Structure formats: structure tokens, C-alpha cells
Amino acid sequence: MAQEQKKGQMTVEEAGRKGGETVRDERGSEFYSEIGHKGGQRVRELIEEGKQAEESGSGGGRSDKS
Secondary structure: OOOOOOOOOOOHHHHHHHHHHHHHHHHOHHHHHHHHHHHHHHHHHHHHHHHHHHHHOOOOOOOOOO
């Protein structure tokens, strides 16, 4: 599927690439490492919360019992 591009406009892909390059240039590669670490910690917290909710039976989700 070819996209027509008007002069002076960019595709979503081009905009994303340009934004990513700008962040890399402004903040450096360590920034990506830091936000990745924070994301990993949050995932670990959510998994632990899910396990605790499952154990206590207060998951709040759908029950298979009808």
C-alpha cells in the first residue's frame, strides 16, 4: 500500500524516527537503560500484586463459577 505524501509532510514512521533520534541526542543512551529498568521494576510489582490478589481471592476479575 503506497502512501501519497504531500510536500512538507512526513509519515508516522518518519516522525517516530525523528523523535527517537532527538531524544537520543538530548538525553543519551543511558536514558533508555534507566526507563527500561523502571519499567521492569513496575512489571515485577504488578506480577507480585496479582499473585497476592490471587492468593487472597480478591482478584476482582471474572469468576469461572456461574
